[in-house]
Amino acid sequence: MAGKAPGHADMGLLVRHAAATVDVELTLHESLLPELDIDYAGAAPAGPTTRAYTSYLLATAYGGSFADGVAAVLPCYWIYAKVGAELGRCGSPDPRYQRWIDTYSADDYQTMVAEVLDLANNIGETLCTTEEIRARSHFTTAARYEWMFWDAAWRRETWPV
Known part of the structure; x- marks a missing residue:
């Protein structure tokens, strides 16, 4: 998606975000998985919802415009921030x-x-009506998938066949 950015600043922003996310997520997962007795190498394949969600994001970022890609990944950024901030107020007795x-x-x-909200707002100001409708549709679909991702984990979703 960063490769479709119209300028170097936006490209750099998204590349920095991707690198930081990989570093933070890997560190978090590498510490949590052993504590939860989960062997990453032997972990189950991605479930149906996770596969559908990630496939949707990849297809949108690859096949769509820069605005489409930003709209599709925005819910992941934003929802984690909202949930993290809310849970940060009360914390958890479980250190993991x-x-x-x-x-x-x-x-x-x-x-x-x-930063990504500012980017999305800046992009939004440049979209024609058709592009805005498409971007909003990608945002809505990805937000639904984000909810389904968490619900699938809660239900311990697996492939039915």
């Missing part, structure tokens, strides 16, 4: 869950979200 909360309530993450 608290590490997750700390990650998404952290000032660094909240700053990244503010």
